[in-house]
Amino acid sequence: MDREAEFRRLYEAHRQAVHAYFTGRTGDPHSAADLMQEVFLRVWQHLGTLADLPDDGPRAWIFTVARNLSVDAHRHQQTRCGAQQALAREPAGLPQPASAAVIAAERVAVVGEAIRRLPEPQRVTLTMAAVGGMTSAEMAAALGVPAGTVRYRLSLARRAVAEVLHRYDDPAEE
Amino acid sequence: MSLDDDLAAWAATVRLSDTEAAAIFQRIVGAPAPVPAVVPRLDPSWWRHFTADFTARMVASTRPVRQAA
Numbered sequence A: 001m002d003r004e005a006e007f008r009r010l011y012e013a014h015r016q017a018v019h020a021y022f023t024g025r026t027g028d029p030h031s032a033a034d035l036m037q038e039v040f041l042r043v044w045q046h047l048g049t050l051a052d053l054p055d056d057g058p059r060a061w062i063f064t065v066a067r068n069l070s071v072d073a074h075r076h077q078q079t080r081c082g083a084q085q086a087l088a089r090e091p092a093g094l095p096q097p098a099s100a101a102v103i104a105a106e107r108v109a110v111v112g113e114a115i116r117r118l119p120e121p122q123r124v125t126l127t128m129a130a131v132g133g134m135t136s137a138e139m140a141a142a143l144g145v146p147a148g149t150v151r152y153r154l155s156l157a158r159r160a161v162a163e164v165l166h167r168y169d170d171p172a173e174e
Numbered sequence B: 001m002s003l004d005d006d007l008a009a010w011a012a013t014v015r016l017s018d019t020e021a022a023a024i025f026q027r028i029v030g031a032p033a034p035v036p037a038v039v040p041r042l043d044p045s046w047w048r049h050f051t052a053d054f055t056a057r058m059v060a061s062t063r064p065v066r067q068a069a
Helices: A003-026 A029-045 A047-051 A057-075 A078-093 A099-116 A120-130 A136-143 A147-169 B003-014 B018-029 B046-062
Strands: none
Touching: A003 A029, A003 A047, A003 A057, A003 A120, A003 A136, A003 B018, A029 A047, A029 A057, A029 B018, A047 A057, A057 A136, A099 A120, A099 A147, A099 B003, A120 A136, A120 A147, A120 B003, A136 A147, A147 B003
């Protein structure tokens, strides 16, 4: 397999998960895309190293790089700026037409805000599951934590979001 | 609407689009290919030279100093 084809295989296999991971960490899909590009640039530069790794090795390598980059990003406070920009951008991106669409968009915004307010480990886990479509086992391997911990965080996160939506649907019950 | 539906609706708004993913892919593969680092190799006889030099220095440094007359 040539170099570009091998890279494409890794890119297609992991890009969604890596983007979801950074979206969870930063709260901003645009910052997440930039960080994802950084990760895959390193994959491209170290393709030879990754080719020698066993089956699950590339995923572990990619997420180790992702975690390190994420720490650096936090250190430079880029993530906070990204999250603020995301919040500022959110309403501007919403379409204006029919009320049903507006209501649906508002509901999405409520979900997004509820997720943004989750503690980071829960936010990352929920985002990787919902956006990246990852299983508990895959997330555990990527995050370097036990699968039980992942399931616990996911359960807490889902419950928190469900409570916010419940209050949104029935404000009188508060 | 179930929680999973709500999460899926939200996920659709933040997920990386195929167009954006393709653009990132092109930017990466368009970057210049990395040049493999050239690690200078030692001459195969370095160890022989090193030990010979070391031995000579040890002998010289432990030789009794001739007293000045």
